[in-house]
Amino acid sequence: MKIDKIIEINNLYKKFGDLQVLNNVSFTIPKNSIFGILGPNGSGKSTLMRIFAKLIKNWNGEILFKQNSIINSDNHLMKMGFIIESPSFYEYLSAEKNLQIFARLTNTNQKKIDELFELVNLNDRKNSKVSEYSYGMKQRLGIAQAMLHNPDFLILDEPNNGLDPVGINQMANILFKLKQMGKTICISTHLLGEVDRMCTDVAILNKGKLIVSGNLNELTRKKRFYRIEVNNSTTALNDLKKITNIEIIYNLENSILISQKKEEEPIDEVLISEKIKSVKSLTKESSLVEYFYD
Amino acid sequence: MIKSLIINEFIKAVNKKRTYIGFILLFILVPLIILAIGDGAEYLESQIYGQLRDSFMIVGTLTNGYLSTYLIIGILITQMPFLSTIVASEIFSREYSDGTFRMYLTRPVSRSKVLISKLLIVCFYTILLMFFFVFYTLLVSYLFLGPGDLAVFHKGLLFLSEDDIIWRFFLAYIISTTVMLTTSFLCLMLSTMSKNSVTPIIITISVVFIGSIISFIPLQLFESVNPYLFTGYLDLFLSSFHDPVPWNTIFISFGVCLFWSLFFLIIAFIIFNRKEILS
Numbered sequence: 285m286k287i288d289k290i291i292e293i294n295n296l297y298k299k300f301g302d303l304q305v306l307n308n309v310s311f312t313i314p315k316n317s318i319f320g321i322l323g324p325n326g327s328g329k330s331t332l333m334r335i336f337a338k339l340i341k342n343w344n345g346e347i348l349f350k351q352n353s354i355i356n357s358d359n360h361l362m363k364m365g366f367i368i369e370s371p372s373f374y375e376y377l378s379a380e381k382n383l384q385i386f387a388r389l390t391n392t393n394q395k396k397i398d399e400l401f402e403l404v405n406l407n408d409r410k411n412s413k414v415s416e417y418s419y420g421m422k423q424r425l426g427i428a429q430a431m432l433h434n435p436d437f438l439i440l441d442e443p444n445n446g447l448d449p450v451g452i453n454q455m456a457n458i459l460f461k462l463k464q465m466g467k468t469i470c471i472s473t474h475l476l477g478e479v480d481r482m483c484t485d486v487a488i489l490n491k492g493k494l495i496v497s498g499n500l501n502e503l504t505r506k507k508r509f510y511r512i513e514v515n516n517s518t519t520a521l522n523d524l525k526k527i528t529n530i531e532i533i534y535n536l537e538n539s540i541l542i543s544q545k546k547e548e549e550p551i552d553e554v555l556i557s558e559k560i561k562s563v564k565s566l567t568k569e570s571s572l573v574e575y576f577y578d
Numbered sequence: 579m580i581k582s583l584i585i586n587e588f589i590k591a592v593n594k595k596r597t598y599i600g601f602i603l604l605f606i607l608v609p610l611i612i613l614a615i616g617d618g619a620e621y622l623e624s625q626i627y628g629q630l631r632d633s634f635m636i637v638g639t640l641t642n643g644y645l646s647t648y649l650i651i652g653i654l655i656t657q658m659p660f661l662s663t664i665v666a667s668e669i670f671s672r673e674y675s676d677g678t679f680r681m682y683l684t685r686p687v688s689r690s691k692v693l694i695s696k697l698l699i700v701c702f703y704t705i706l707l708m709f710f711f712v713f714y715t716l717l718v719s720y721l722f723l724g725p726g727d728l729a730v731f732h733k734g735l736l737f738l739s740e741d742d743i744i745w746r747f748f749l750a751y752i753i754s755t756t757v758m759l760t761t762s763f764l765c766l767m768l769s770t771m772s773k774n775s776v777t778p779i780i781i782t783i784s785v786v787f788i789g790s791i792i793s794f795i796p797l798q799l800f801e802s803v804n805p806y807l808f809t810g811y812l813d814l815f816l817s818s819f820h821d822p823v824p825w826n827t828i829f830i831s832f833g834v835c836l837f838w839s840l841f842f843l844i845i846a847f848i849i850f851n852r853k854e855i856l857s
Contacts, residue, residue: 334855334856340856342854359686361686362686369677373681388582389579
């Protein structure tokens with residue numbers, strides 16, 4: 285049977301004390317996609333990635349990797365590679381010794397280590413101590429570390445963080461190469477331009493809740509997005525629900541995000557024709573993700 | 579897998595400068611003390627055996643390599659927890675603070691095995707450091723001051739003949755290492771809880787300090803509690819030089835140390851296995 289999704293998350297909840305960090309999150313990650321997890325700080329992105337990595341153990345819900353639950357098994361870790369937050373190495377050791385340490389945990393041979401130094405273009409610096417590496421070099425070494433055991437699925441938490449434009453380009457090239465090699469890559473990022481450039485699919489989180497997820501092409505290129513400011517969201521939502529050709533994506537206090545297919549009649553004209561007075565202002569968003577960073 | 583984990587921990591430990599601090603300090607400090615003992619032998623003997631010279635006629639000198647070793651172990655044993663816990667204190671906490679666990683633990687390895695590998699390195703380091711402490715002191719003392727009978731106080735003045743001493747130093751080494759291992763396990767347990775590698779040392783030393791107070795202050799409450807505390811056996815190595823050797827007390831000390839070691843390690847296992855790696 286062909287499996288077209290590599291990860292399926294169902295009703296995921298996580299609390300730290302009284303703080304609900306993830307609240308009923310459900311989405312799927314398609315195979316061989318570059319999947320972007322987006323959201324402002326505190327939205328739950330890193331927590332979600334840590335759950336995949338089993339760095340966080342107590343959570344509720346279901347996560348399936350290739351249709352197998354990860355809750356009581358570490359088997360999925362053999363097929364996943366991670367960079368969680370910034371890549372952190374044993375700085376007092378050389379880059380090669382660092383990779384050998386990780387390689388020993390998965391019985392990876394020296395040949396694979398050498399291949400990865402080539403892939404991330406660090407071959408001439410592999411004997412330098414990691415403490416002598418720039419941040420960009422550490423990020424690339426992080427990719428090599430994540431790739432050591434030849435995983436199918438890579439989870440990279442903000443891989444472009446702290447990189448200069450050259451470093452971002454190098455990183456993008458590596459990720460495209462990995463996609464071509466058949467890998468599925470899940471990244472979290474704040475750089476919206478990179479989302480448009482690199483990601484095929486996205487999930488947007490805010491305050492632990494999933495706002496929207498799906499194919500980026502479907503979400504952004506075939507739809508228009510509007511932010512509607514209202515005085516009373518209950519009245520406005522009731523009014524908006526009467527309009528058939530729009531989709532209410534999210535309601536954040538008195539700001540409502542809606543979408544409509546591009547072939548539909550523009551919403552501003554609909555609002556006038558439907559005489560909806562609860563709307564204070566209407567702003568067309570140039571992309572879906574920008575809404576959450578305003 | 580456990581073999582790979584142990585090799586990893588070994589590589590990490592031997593590549594850290596901090597691992598060598600204890601060895602370097604002892605390497606420098608011990609010869610200096612021995613030289614001082616050799617130089618001030620007459621004064622030292624008058625201080626230790628002063629009044630006995632009125633009752634005994636001592637021909638020659640009592641100061642020799644064995645007495646020097648005995649004194650140095652006695653003096654430095656209370657400081658050894660500072661050195662023996664150097665590796666244990668940071669074996670978890672540094673990985674938390676440096677964020678290396680974020681990568682290390684995303685591999686398909688059980689946390690219990692990771693803990694066992696670290697535990698073995700702590701054991702190895704503590705045993706090696708204590709071996710170096712006792713036998714380096716013995717070797718250098720022997721070379722500088724030569725052999726001779728050892729005069730110790732036990733129910734009066736006890737003379738141990740030259741050929742009856744070396745095995746007692748081995749016994750002293752085993753007793754003191756057992757207590758020091760328990761101290762290191764306490765520090766390791768604290769290291770599983772802390773992101774700061776200084777905190778476990780400070781707490782461990784505080785525990786040893788409080789334990790010493792309990793064992794030295796002659797109060798009935800303290801005297802009844804002391805046999806159940808591992809810190810009460812820190813100077814038990816002295817009993818290796820008693821005649822007869824109090825084997826019963828020594829075996830009790832092993833039991834008490836075993837109990838506390840298991841207690842610390844079980845807590846460490848529980849904490850580390852449940853720990854959420856958030857930084």
